[in-house]
Amino acid sequence: MSQALVKIAAGWLLGLMLAVAAAVVAVNLVNDSVASPQQPVREYLDALHEGDGGRALGLLRASVPTSSAAMLDGSALQTAAARITNVKVGKEEVQPDGHVKVPMDYTIDGSRLHTDFLLEKTGTEWLFFDTWAFVPAPLPVLDATVVNSSQATLNGVPVNMPNGRNSFAVFYPGEYEASLNDEYFSAPPTKATVSGREVPPAPLNLLTQATDSLKEAVSGKVKEFLDTCAAGAVEQQRLQPDCPFYHATNNRVTPGTIKWEITEYPKVSIEPFGGRWVVSPLDGKARVTAQQEDLFTGRVSELNVVQDFSFTTRLDIGADTITVTPILTY
Structure with a gap:
């Protein structure tokens, strides 16, 4: 009778150990996928491709500098993100201050580019699952000028150019194209790629000509x-x-x-x-x-x-x- 109880107990103990091991594996898998630092980056990229500027701004926890917000939502944002292809989100790298850096490689117009996202751990859910968020920072600003015009087109959206110039807060990564194509005046399109917030993007300068x-x-x-x-x-x-x-x-x-x-x-x-x-x-x-x-x-x-x-x-x-x-x- 005692041997039977020992076998039953041993079976239960083995099952419990296997369940615990499975739970640990499951927790690790979740922390390496949907609860990983890479997940906010993927969600942020999805928001950019959908043109959902409000969601992207909330995920990035970014502040908007004093500038035009014309590029932060809708078709202008979708156009900027549509040119991002061959995306590869890499393994996070722990920084000395406890933050993690998530690298991302991608292609825009045939050029291979790189962006680093800085995230921080904000807590846990259900005792086991880590939560991550972007470290707050200002958005980059893209400057644009146009000769002798107060209007231009940026990523297909008409924008005001007071005194021939304006500044636009932009998400990253993305590509922005300015042009002018009026009946009497036009300018060849010019592009600028924004790969991060550390290096200011090159300004967009439209050289207007009479048509x-x-x-x-x-x-x-x-x-x-x-x-x-x-x-x-x-x-x-x-x-x-x-x-x-x-x-x-x-x-x-x-x-x-x-x-x-x-x-x-x-x-x-x-x-x-x-x-x-x-x-x-x-x-x-x-x-x-x-x-x-x-x-x-x-x-x-x-x-x-x-x-x-x-x-x-x-x-x-x-x-x-x-x-x-x-x-x-x-």
Whole structure:
């Protein structure tokens, strides 16, 4: 009877030991997976990919610097995170201050990058399971500038650029692309990669240029001005009209024979200068024809001269208007 009890007790003891061992293994597995320091990092990355800025900010326990928050939620955030691929979250590394560093390797646009996340143990749940959280820190700030514009597009979202500049709080890692593509002004896209909070990201500088549409509109107004001026000179029969072009002669010109025509229209170049847009000096050619009489010999001949001319203009661009004002000097 005693031997049977011993066997039963031994069986129970063995079962208890196996259960304890299994529980220890289970606790270790949980602490190495869902209760590991890597888990908040994975949850944070999920929030970035979902464009859930509120959840990402709460997980990261980050403070937001004084800056625009346009990149911290929605499609702008999703776009920044969508370019993160080939993610590998590494084993945590214990730091001298008791924090742990969780390394992460990943790829953005074909470049292999690395980010370290700093976490701290905040307690336990159910007596056995560790809880971890990011060490609080400010978010990085991405600076952007644009020449002669108060608007731009950042990660597909229109953003304000007061006086041509702004600063944006951003999550990391991620890639941010600025561009400008208006009817009259555009700038080639430029990108910046934010891999961490320790190293400030390179600024996004948009070099604005006048579009072909604006150049064509200004060219049309310049052509209209020159054609009108030439027609007026013919109507008034003037060799020296109130135009950029003129002809001086000592001969007597027969009234009714003067004709002006523009043989080469100026090529329009529009550049930024002093916070506004200016048209470079406009150079062209005009032909004048007429009958003329030499005052000394009385000889009559045909006048046929091509005159080079040059003038400047003032360019004013409103919401719906383009005004080109010629500036003539005599």
